[in-house]
Amino acid sequence: MYAIIDCNSFYASCERAFDPKLINKPLAILSNNDGCVISRNKEAKALGIPMGAPLFKYKEIITQKNIQIRSSNYSLYGDMSERVMKLLENFSPEVEVYSIDEAFIKLPESEDYQQVGLDIKNYIFQCTGIPVSVGIAPTKALSKAANNIVKKFPDKTNGSYAIDTEAKRIKLLKWLPINDIWGIGKGNKVRLQNKGAQTAYEFTQLTDDWVKRNMSIVGLRLKKDLEGEPTILFEDEVQNKKVIATTRSFEFTFSDKQNIKERIATFAARCAEKLRMQTSSCNVVMVYLKSDRNKKNELQHRANRILTLPYATNSTLTINEFAQKALDDIYKPGIKYKRAGVILTGLVQTDALQLDLFKNENPKHKQLMATMDTLNQKYGGRKIKMASQDLQRTWKMRQAYLSPEYTTKFSDIIVLNCRTI
Ligand SMILES: [Mg+2]
Incomplete structure (x- = not known):
């Protein structure tokens, strides 16, 4: 079985992990040079802060609603990401980092995958303070879809959802709109809709031949993956690629x-x-x-x-x-x-x-x-780089709302004030 572990509102969660004042408060993270919003938590989203919102346009509402803002602190996010990925190795030797806040892992056989997902979620939160959503399924594309369920129904799933029966797979595919299938681009979306497919289930009902002809081998792989046959593999399983x-x-x-x-x-x-x-x-x-x-x-x-x-x-x-x-x-x-x-x-x-x-x-x-x-x-973490790679993206940037580098700089380590009673 595959699991995808996706950190919830990752940048905002990293900030909150070190600053308890931010708990349950609306928070938005700004892009390089504090230009616009690149991440926000659900509280800020609910107050109408869209992704990409230019700071100058939203200054008023930010002040009015007391929305907290931070400059992006990539040293902190990069380091926290590495920690999360490293912790995942406790659940499986096979971890594929997919992006700064997502990883696929291959799970060993289990009687209760739902519980495995909850264990992963609780462990990551306990060790890092980062909340994650876990989707588990027989293939990568299905695990991504399971993760959508977790995001859509946080109360019902409690952070983890496993597709461990055929009935659940069918139910999931019938629920999943074409739009939300992992890796479906605009062109393919239109092609599928013109063919009358609105859900992932309807996509899987098309013939292999049609899919291959109209959506190439990549589309066919996706279809197989959604059918429960692992076809989208881990990067290092694909032997000697041509490109x-x-x-x-x-x-x-x-x-x-x-x-x-x-x-x-x-x-x-x-x-x-x-x-x-x-x-x-x-x-x-x-x-x-x-x-x-x-x-x-x-x-x-x-x-x-x-x-x-x-x-x-x-x-x-x-x-x-x-x-x-x-x-x-x-x-x-x-x-x-x-x-x-x-x-x-x-x-x-x-x-x-x-x-x-x-x-x-x-x-x-x-x-x-x-x-x-x-x-x-x-x-780990590709520490050795060429000088032309982004060693410190903070170079010459405007970062008026930057939080400390809690985990990567000695001078920024959190200070605890203790007193005896
Ligand atoms: Mg995420």
Whole structure:
């Protein structure tokens, strides 16, 4: 069985874990430079603070309703995230970190999965003060859907829901609208609706053939997963991929190049790491940038650049060097970018590499990468990075409402005042 563990209102929960004054109070977290709201708890949501709300527009209501605000404190959130992920290893040796506040784990056999979920929730809360929702099911897509149930019915589920019978799976699929299926994009949503499917159940009733033709192999995998057949696997179970990609939507749009350079460097590093995990090297690096096409009144730009490398490599430094060159070619000032990606193709097995007579990887890189991987595996959290990656996103940022770095800075450790009675 798979479980997804999702931290509730993660940034807000991290702040609250160290500041009891925030308990049951509306709280909103601001983006870099305190521009707009990127996370808020349910109390702030109930008061009408939408995601992405620009601070200057909502100043009045924030003061009126006494909504607490904080600058984003990524050192704190990153550290708390690592703690949660580390604790999950107590429940399973197989943990796949999916995002800063979500992880899939593979659960050992149990008589009572609902209880396992509750145990996970209670343990994480006891150790970190972070509330989580746990969805459990035979596949990843179903566990995601089970997690939706937990979020929708917090009182009934008490934080955990397990799909452990066929009847529950069918009931879940009939309840789940197409919109809320994990990984269904806009195009596929429209395709399914035109075909008359409104729920996940109706999606699974379509023929494999139709799904494959209209939604590609990715759609078919999703269908199988929803049918209870584990088809979307853990990243490291997928043996030797032909393409390696790290692509993400940003929390917010970025137009300054420095921010985008940092993201590309991080994606390139992640791709190179995946490449080395399967002992491959790549010959081609592709980078793409996209603005937010939903913002019709803003300047739109989408572009990609494909660069062929002079030699096959899996060095983070070389791959990033070319990824940055590709970025230089496509980046346009003044565009608000929402999404970017680094994609590596032309993969070959590193041990079967034909050495080029003249152009080869700097031999020092191999040793450096091996050391980097070993240290990062040993200490977790990818502590060893290139200088171009975001080491401290606090650099030169406006952060007027920043909380202390409770867990990563000695000078910010909580002070307890005790007195004898
Ligand atoms: Mg979450």
